[in-house]
Amino acid sequence: MIILGVETSCDDTGIALIEKNSKGFRILSNVISSQIKIHAPYGGVVPNLAAREHLKNIEPCLKQALKQAKHPKIDLIAVTIGPGLIPSLLVGVNFAKALAYNWQKPIIGINHIEGHIYANWLSAAMTNKFPILCLVVSGGHTQLVLMKSHGKYQLLGQTRDDAAGEAFDKVAKLLNLGYPGGPIISQKAKQGNPKAFDLPRPMINSNNFDFSFSGLKTAVLHSLRSDLFDTPFCKRVYQKGLTSNMAASFQQAAIDVLIKKTIKAAKEYKVKNVMLSGGVAANQELRKQMAQSVKKELPNSNFYIPDYILCTDNAAMIATVAFHKKKPVPKQSWLQVEANANLKLIA
Ligand code: KG4
Ligand code: ZN
Numbered sequence: 627m628i629i630l631g632v633e634t635s636c637d638d639t640g641i642a643l644i645e646k647n648s649k650g651f652r653i654l655s656n657v658i659s660s661q662i663k664i665h666a667p668y669g670g671v672v673p674n675l676a677a678r679e680h681l682k683n684i685e686p687c688l689k690q691a692l693k694q695a696k697h698p699k700i701d702l703i704a705v706t707i708g709p710g711l712i713p714s715l716l717v718g719v720n721f722a723k724a725l726a727y728n729w730q731k732p733i734i735g736i737n738h739i740e741g742h743i744y745a746n747w748l749s750a751a752m753t754n755k756f757p758i759l760c761l762v763v764s765g766g767h768t769q770l771v772l773m774k775s776h777g778k779y780q781l782l783g784q785t786r787d788d789a790a791g792e793a794f795d796k797v798a799k800l801l802n803l804g805y806p807g808g809p810i811i812s813q814k815a816k817q818g819n820p821k822a823f824d825l826p827r828p829m830i831n832s833n834n835f836d837f838s839f840s841g842l843k844t845a846v847l848h849s850l851r852s853d854l855f856d857t858p859f860c861k862r863v864y865q866k867g868l869t870s871n872m873a874a875s876f877q878q879a880a881i882d883v884l885i886k887k888t889i890k891a892a893k894e895y896k897v898k899n900v901m902l903s904g905g906v907a908a909n910q911e912l913r914k915q916m917a918q919s920v921k922k923e924l925p926n927s928n929f930y931i932p933d934y935i936l937c938t939d940n941a942a943m944i945a946t947v948a949f950h951k952k953k954p955v956p957k958q959s960w961l962q963v964e965a966n967a968n969l970k971l972i973a
Contacts, residue, residue, distance in 0.1 A: 628654070629702045630691075630725075631945030634680045634718030635710025635738045636765070637661040637671045640941030641687040643695040644748075646949050651748055654695035656935070656942040659683040666805045670795065677713035684721050700731060702955070704948035706941075707735035708969030709766065715965035723960040732955035735963040736947045738939075739767060739971045740777075742903040744950070745932035745943035752930055759897040761888045763912075764904030765791035765806070768884075770835045770891050771971065776950040779972050782891050783835025790880060790906045793839035797846050797876050801869050811873045812909050818867065818874030823849050825879040827886075835891050837883060846876050881912050888916065889923045901930045908937040 633640035638661065643654040661679045665671050705722035708715055719735070726733035743760050746752050758773040759782075768785035788796065791808055798807025803814065825845050828838040850872065892900050900920050906912065913931050920929040936943060956962060 627701045627949070628698050629704050629945040629948050630700045631736075631941035631943075631948070632684075632703065632705040632718045632722040633738075633741070633939055633941040633944045634684065634714050634721075635706045635708070636714055636939060637665055637676045637679075638939040639680050639683040639687050639718075640939060640944070641684070641691040642941035642945050643691055643698060643700070644942055644945040644949075645698070650750065651946060651949070653748065653942050654698060655691040655693075656940055657687045657691040657694070658935075658940050659687050662806065669799055669805050671711065673711040673713045676711060677717050680714055680717035684717060688725075700729070702948055703731055703733040704736050704945045705733065705963065706738045706741060706944050707963060708738065708966040710738055710967060712965060712967040715967060719963060719965040723963055726960040726963075733959050733963055734948055734951060734955055736944045737969055737971055738944075739769065739771075740947050741943040742937075743771065743773065743901070744946040745903050745936040745940075746901045746930045747946050747950075748936055748942060749930065749932055753899060753928060755898040755928075757895060757897045758899040758901055759888065759892045759895065760901040760903060761884060761907075761916075762904045763790040763884065763902070763906035765789060765795065765808075767904065768837050768839070769971070770887060772891070772895055772897070777952070781972050782895070783837065783887065785837040785839060787838050787840035788843065790837070790839060790884065791904070793843050793880060794877075794906065796843050797873075800843070800847055800850060801872060803869070803873075808906060808909065811877055812911065814870045814873035815877045815911065816870075816874075818870030818872070820874040820878035822867075822871035823875035825849065825875050827879055827882050830883050830886050835887050837887065839880065842876065842879055846872060877909070877911060881909075881915055884912065885916055885919050889919055892920075892924055892927060897924075897927060899928045899930060900924065903932055903937065905938040907931055908934050
């Protein structure tokens with residue numbers, strides 16, 4: 627069975643072809659057209675610009691994906707319907723619906739967060755032993771999700787303000803590092819001392835599985851200011867090491883909270899496996915430290931993370947969700963697929 631995935635929820639245009647055979651999933655093609663250069667001057671994604679770029683890029687992406695996969699026979703189309711930016715979602719959803727109508731193929735709408743979770747099933751070692759705890763950390767979401775079986779979720783906790791990736795992006799902005807912040811902060815952090823700044827770990831000991839990152843971002847701002855004011859004017863901002871030290875200190879504060887809550891939830895719900903996913907799961911330090919903590923604190927659980935390229939937005943993960951959907955696809959399914967910017971994982 628071969629599924630065509632379409633993803634345009636934010637600023638990446640993604641088209642992928644995935645095959646399922648007796649050995650598991652095989653990525654036939656996974657084309658991603660990034661818009662980073664377009665949005666970088668604005669310090670964040672501009673929704674209408676993103677939609678315009680999706681419109682420009684989606685057809686070339688499809689052509690490339692089909693060519694790379696050697697034009698296989700497609701059985702089903704899977705498209706992200708939300709959550710995301712509505713101008714962006716509408717491009718992918720309408721494009722996919724038009725394809726479904728034109729090719730007379732069934733189509734199903736997929737939740738983007740579910741896509742991030744299922745990126746883990748594209749790695750060869752993935753298991754089907756439930757319950758699984760999944761920490762989804764992206765630019766728009768930070769959620770601890772308990773997965774009881776395929777497609778059955780319980781939301782244990784989520785961010786009350788900024789998402790983890792959003793915090794990386796905003797701190798990068800405060801440090802004048804550019805956009806998107808996550809990859810740049812993690813690079814800078816490699817040369818920095820994570821203990822250089824004593825930043826708070828918001829909600830780390832709270833009696834729930836929620837997160838908060840906006841206070842951490844403000845703490846970075848105040849630390850930068852006080853560092854400025856108690857030294858000869860401005861010089862220290864450009865002092866060697868300050869940016870890397872702040873990047874490392876912020877990154878460690880965020881990682882500490884994410885790990886502590888994940889381990890606590892995994893113990894409380896006695897999960898068999900722990901998974902990480904979403905753009906922030908591409909963070910090397912988070913990957914390394916989470917793996918170490920799971921090994922130490924949950925010796926009977928396995929830990930899974932998608933390959934780097936499958937952590938950030940892509941259509942391969944969207945197609946993979948579709949393989950696990952049990953409900954039969956209705957006739958003329960293109961009439962029923964609609965974008966929904968606020969789509970929830972759990973209805
Ligand atoms: O999943 P994603 O591609 O898009 C959303 O669904 O939001 O995630 C993008 C987010 C951005 O905030 C970006 O800064 C963050 O993931 N990110 C990282 C890293 N790579 C991307 N954050 C921390 N470390 C990274 N290496
Ligand atoms: Zn995403």
